[in-house]
Amino acid sequence: MVITFNCFPRRRFFLFAFIFIVVSADASAQTTEHQRTAVAGKNDLRCTLSYSSVLYSMTTDLGPSLELDSTLGIDLSFKEIYEVSALFPFIVIAGLNNTNVNKFGFAAGDPEIAASVTARSGDWQLSAKASYTCPLGIWNPYQAKESRLISGTGYHRLEGTVSALKYMDPIAAGCSLGAEHCFGKAYKEGTGSIPLSVSLGLFATEALNGAAALSAGIYQQYSPAPRIDGIPEQPGGRYSLSAALSLLLNKNQHSASIGISKSLSDLASPFALRFELAYTLKKEDSQ
Secondary structure (H helix, E strand, O other): OOOOOOOOOOOOOOOOOOOOOOOOOOOOOOHHHHHHHOOOEEEEEEEEEEEEEEEEEEOOOOHHHHEEEEEEEEEEEEEEOOEEEEEEEEEEEEEEEOOOOOEEEEOOOOOEEEEEEEEOOOEEEEEEEEEOOOOOOOOOOHHHHHHHOOOOOOOEEEEEEEEEEEEEEEEEEEEEEEEEEEEEEEOOEEEEEEEEEEEEEEEEEOOOOOOEEEEEEEEEEEEEEEEOOEEEEEOOOEEEEEEEEEEEEEEEEEEEEEEEEEOOOOOOOOEEEEEEEOOOOOEEEOO
């Protein structure tokens, strides 16, 4: 399970998702084999490269545009216990108005590095993760107006998450609890910060066969109001609630997922669809 926080601007509506590669599934394979190999294998070393992407339609000062939000990831796991990972987000924007002189734009987002540890006890899997996000993306209003996009938040961000997962073949279900602190955003009036935000997730995955699984989850987060030199910008904080459903496909070293999510705290918001591809290299246990 990977929980990711994206800090991109609000979109007016979701346009469409593209690229779906069908991975052949062996329907005769055991569900327990799929579940154990896809979630909890036994490898001395595992390296996973991933790419995820969402395509949006949006309107800028120069007219209608298409925006592609993408993330490149690398994940290293040792003995299925210790794990380090890095995420490199970026945005590509393309103007649809033929009168635009500069039709294309590109900006890097806020990269993230993380470390986690996982323990297994019977049917339970317990994990703890810590991550840091560096504010390298565009967030300043003047830069955003010039480049026609926003790719970051301006905050240094520290986050800690603990999660518990129980295997109940062919279902694995669990929960996660996270805390986040944002700080160091430079304003003319002072330094901005967001005090401790908390999040809670409930999720489950069911193995359909040896190569496919269905995953669903409900996620909520409460964030206090941003502060400048300790003074809140507004009286209250922000609460968000969302639900997600996705199809996971796994075949040998390749995996893919396609899913849909919806904000339940803002029912007027559109559905969103996210696509991800991953390639995993493994060094098997020497025993």
